[in-house]
Amino acid sequence: MHGSETQERQCWRCGTGVGAGLVCPHCEAPQPLPPGSDLFAVLGLPRRLVLDGAELERSYHARSRALHPDRHQTAEARARELSERASAMLNRAYRTLRDPVARGRYWLELHGKPLHLDNKEVPAPLAADVFDTQEKLEELRSSPTPELRDEVRQTRDALAARLHALQEDLSSLYAGRNGDGLLGELKRRLSEIAYLQTLLGDIEATLGNQRGAHSRH
Amino acid sequence: MERIVGIDLGTTNSLVAVLEEDGPRVLTEPESGARLLPSAVAFLPGGEVVVGNRARELAPDHPFEAILSVKRFMGVGLEHVSDEDRRRYRFVDGREGAVRFAVAGREVTPPEVSAHILRELKRWAEHALGGPVAKAVITVPAYFNDSQRQATKDAGRLAGLEVLRLVNEPTAAALAYGLDKGEEGTIAVYDLGGGTFDISVLKLRGGIFEVLATNGDTRLGGDDLDARLAEVVLAELPSELAGRPSVRARARAAAERAKQELSAQLRTEVVLDLPEVGRQARAPIGREDFERLVRDIVARTVGPCRSALKDAGGDVREIKEVVAVGGSTRAPLVRRQIEEIFGRPALVDIDPDEVVALGAGIQAGILAGGRRDMLLLDVVPLSLGIETMGGVFTRLIERNTTIPATVKETFTTAVDSQTSVDVHVLQGERELAADNRSLARFKIPIGPMPAGVPRLEVTFLVDANGILSVTASDLRTGLERSVEVKPSYGLTEEEMERMLEESIDHAEDDVRQRQVREARVEADVILAATRQALAAHGPLLVPGEGDAIGAAVAGLETARTGVDYVGIRDAIETLSRTTEPFARRVMDESLREALANRRLEDI
Incomplete structure (x- = not known):
């Protein structure tokens, strides 16, 4: 046909x-x-x-x-x-x-379950870390110290490693699962990835601004 | 095969090349055999225009009338011109949009100035090839934005050249090297020209040249080194003298000479002769002094290289070769800088002044169908987007996206009975619309309706030249909507038409216009007949014939939009010759069918 x-x-x-x-x-x-x-x-x-x-x-x-x-x-x-x-x-x-992340998002779109990136809800496994990081960034913005900068850098590296691991995990998800459970799981993981990416962007921006402010002194 | 030329329209020098059986070849000036045309144009009182070496020689005495690096001004507004450049040339004040030079009592735009350079190269090529040249590939800095690209294309059109493709300079250089060495793997091209800097990272595989990332600075080049060195000799003069435009022009020329000498020797002198005041200024300078003087300028290439490597998603250790392009890469300091960034010495097998033109020649050959084994996949250098609520820049096409690239957006209205939707398109990497370069405003008319009801689908397409076009359709009716474009720093279609007309001799207009009209009518008839025959009898084509007919149809479609009636008649002739065997087969078949029918009736 x-x-x-x-x-x-x-x-x-x-x-x-x-x-x-x-x-x-x-x-x-x-x-x-x-x-x-x-x-x-x-x-x-x-x-x-x-x-x-x-x-x-x-x-x-x-x-x-x-x-x-x-x-x-x-x-x-x-x-x-x-x-x-x-x-x-x-x-x-x-x-x-x-790109496995973009492919996953497109897959959700194809199946009528698009990932909305303006989703304000913090994925549960990230909640504690997000809260912690935001607090540190706030502190860094108001009263920057070299120690705090180092701490934020360490947080950044840890989050980057986590993001990397999540991305690596995608391929095993793609290979291993199929059927009904997949879409929900995919959506959860992709929103975690998206959230981590935004958070890392915030950290970079704050660190960058600090550097700029510092060099002007 | 049609002759398509490749042109390197450089800040300092321009060249023209063509692809031949045994590889690309630079075409020379018929009178002198020169390979480089200085990109200089001088406007004399009385309307005479001179190009090349003579124009360059006129610069010291006519600093405002001789334009030496027009490329710096392509597709930009007066607000983007540096203070030094404002002292160097006379600009028309109080005009919005593209800059205009005030020269010898008239106004000229950068595309018009560039068109003079292109016309001269066209003359060289026609002489060398022994026939008319009407189509070209022109190179542009990879980091040129949409306005700068459009301005380059306009320059070609004003020079009587159909610009088939704008190719990025580093990509063209990679083509020349790839053809030369049959390279595979990831390479970087470091292109420091007279006025612009580009870095591109490409992956070469099986004849496909895939650009992974590009970056650069369109305000960084050899000119900046000259200006810095010129200050050294100008410091020897009283400030009244040092401030004179003619003296500054001479100092820049002297500095350029000294800079070139310092690439080969360790010491030299910047010698500034000022016969009109009976003076001479000399400044001895060693290579090390010069390097200290310009180190910070050369170091500005590091950031873009790192960004490009990062965007390419690879490690610097994966770069197999670094190709050096542009006259400025002859300087030992620049060579060391390249080595420091990439951890390996630059490849300089091909003359850095000619490699871009050779690549342009190859790309011209690819477009003409002469090299089917090679293909370029290039990218858009800067993100493209629109201004949204609160002056925010919303990206639609990310930088380093392979072109052609397309994206669709749906728009609606905010107030009742709104009769148009306005779209402001910008290019850049900043978060706020106001911090990016405005490209154009598009106005799309809609019928008056309550707010939020109209659904307008707008398609943004960046073509293989890196130039944006916008189309719109009404989702409720499915009808196409016209889009009125107001370029921020370019020429409108009407301005282009007027300039094109000005370049035509008005005396013979009437007769010619009639002949053009008649030829166009004839063209339309044969085009329609060809399309109809193809649609009805396609299976009668023999292999390769469809392509040949398609090419002849394209030739006529192009010719009929021009004002050259001889060209239109030639294209009609070509099309009818190409379709003749096919037409005969169609005729035979119709006859057979007619006979078969009669026999059936007979029975």
Whole structure:
């Protein structure tokens, strides 16, 4: 059923059947993306959370070779326009899927459970640390001392290590689990990661400001 | 194959190159055989314009009329021009938007000045190649923002060149090296030019050049070293004399000479001859003195290198090679700085003055279809976004995103009966909109409705040149919406049209306009017929034919937008020649079908 649908796609330039392809096999004209294509389809990959990095890059490079505007520069306006649009989608697909965090977020979106980053609720496992860190930052802003700076730096390194571990854990989550429990678990972990990233950003900003203020003296 | 040239439009010098069978080649000036065209343009009283060496020689006596580094002013407003530059040139005051030079009783914009340089290079290329040249690839600093890129593209158009692609200078250099050495792995390109600094980190693999990150400073270059050294000799003069624009121009030229000498020898003298006041100033200087003098300027390249390495997500130890580009990398101090940052000496196999032009020539060849094995995947250097509530900068496309890149945003109205949605687009890395560079304001009209009801989907697209375009559609009706663009530091479409018209001789306008109109009508007829035949009889194409016809259609589409009716007629001729075998097959088949039908009737 699905097959007959894609078989009906014909090249806009020469009428050859193009299947689910992004360029015409006959005249190489870029084709409009099939309606409803997700980012996995744009890269010609199965819709799976586990991806092989090398395969992802191979597919991205092969499709870039066929679709990139440089390949269609001397073609007619429609071909140039389609190549630009398709390349832009391809670039977005690669940027999203190669990064496990971005891929996880996209997965949640695909399944109608997007992660809202303005979520003010602190993930439970982080609550104590977040509170502690915010307090230290507040103190550092009002009465900076070298000892306090060192302490904040240590906190930063510990949180960075934790973030790194959480990110590493994602791949085992992707590989090991599937089915109903996955989405909830994924959402919990990704919001922890997002929260840690924001917190680390705050720390860097505060430390940076302090340095700036210091050098002006 | 169509001749597309590659142009390095540099701050100090410009070059033109082309890709040939055995590799890229720099094209020379027909009269002298020179390979470098000084990027200098002088406007003389009476309207004469001179370009290159002669313009450069005029600078000391006509400091305001001879513009020596116009690239510094491309796509910027007067508020971005340094005090030193304000003393150096005369600008038209009180104008918003792009800067304008006041020269010899007229006003010129930076794209117009650059167009003179491009026209001269076009002349060199046409002479060397023995035929007209109408298409080009032009290089720009990787860290150029949207306005600076648009200004470069406008300059090409004013010079009668269709700019097929803007290529980032470090990327072009990498292409030249990649072709030379068949390199694989991660490399860095350190490009310190006359006026700009770029650093790019690229991954080379199987002919694909993927830029991982780029950074830089568009206000840092060899010019700054010259200015610093010039102060040394100016200090020998009474301040009244040292403040004169003509004296300062001479001092900069003398400093540049001395700087170059210090790359090869340990001591020299900055010699400033001032015949009009019967004076000479001399300042002896050693390489070490010079290095102490400019160390802080060269050290400003460190930060961008570290940021680019960080954004590339790799370790400095993963960098297999560092390529040095730009005349300033000849200085031993700069070489040492590169080695200090990357832990290895820079690669300087290809002349640092020519490598960007050679890469531009290669990219021109890629676009013409001559090198299907190589492909460039470049990035947008600075984040792009819009101003949102409270003057906050909301990023839509992050820096170092591979281009083309696209993102969609939905907008609605805040008050009842609002008749348009205004979008302010900016570029930069700061949190507040006001701290970033304004690119343009887009006004999108909508029908009057209660607040919050309209749903406008706005698509931002950064093309392969790193230039942004915006389209909008009404989600409720599905209709496209027009978008009116007001560039912050660029030329509007009307200004461009006027400048283009000014460059045409008005005397023969009437006759020519009629011929152009007629040729366009004929073009439309054949284009429509071709499209119809392709749609109805596509399966009759033989392999490769579709591409050839597509290219001929594109050629005619481009020609018909121009004002050259001979060009339009040529393109019509090319298209009908290309489609002839196909048309014959279509005819044969129709005949066969007609015969088959008759036979059926006969029975």
